[in-house]
Amino acid sequence: QSPIDFAKGTNSGYDASAPRTVFNYPDLVSDGTLEVINTGHNIQIQWGDMPYDGEIVVPHRGAPDSNVHDVLNYDASEITAVARGYPAQFHFHTESEHTMEGHY
Incomplete structure (x- = not known):
């Protein structure tokens, strides 16, 4: 992940x-048996x-070299x-490294 600053009026390119x-x-x-773990960065x-x-169901072309991100195109x-x-865990954290118009 890299920090991203979403500028005002950013077009997401959404295609229904x-x-x-x-x-x-x-x-x-x-x-x-559920475990709640504080990793110091997030709660898992x-x-x-x-x-x-x-x-989680991800559509793809079926080719052996398909990449999960390819579906975006x-x-x-x-x-x-x-x-x-099939998820084995989930996690969340508060502050994001991303910003909206320069603000967290």
Whole structure:
């Protein structure tokens, strides 16, 4: 990650017809094995063998050399497959290194 300063009027290039990565995060209920870890930079929640049905679906071309970031440049007609990921943890932190018009 590199710090980014989003200038006023920045155009995100949003295209409603573009392929979308889908995040499916159902409620997370601890079975007693959930760990909350303060790493000093963020708060991380992770689960070991606890069953969790969270899923991330990333559309791609299906080529062996496909890169996850390539989806940003795809046309919907180019999508031939999806990759599925299953999260093992999530984390959050307060201050960002990114700014909006020079402000945090």
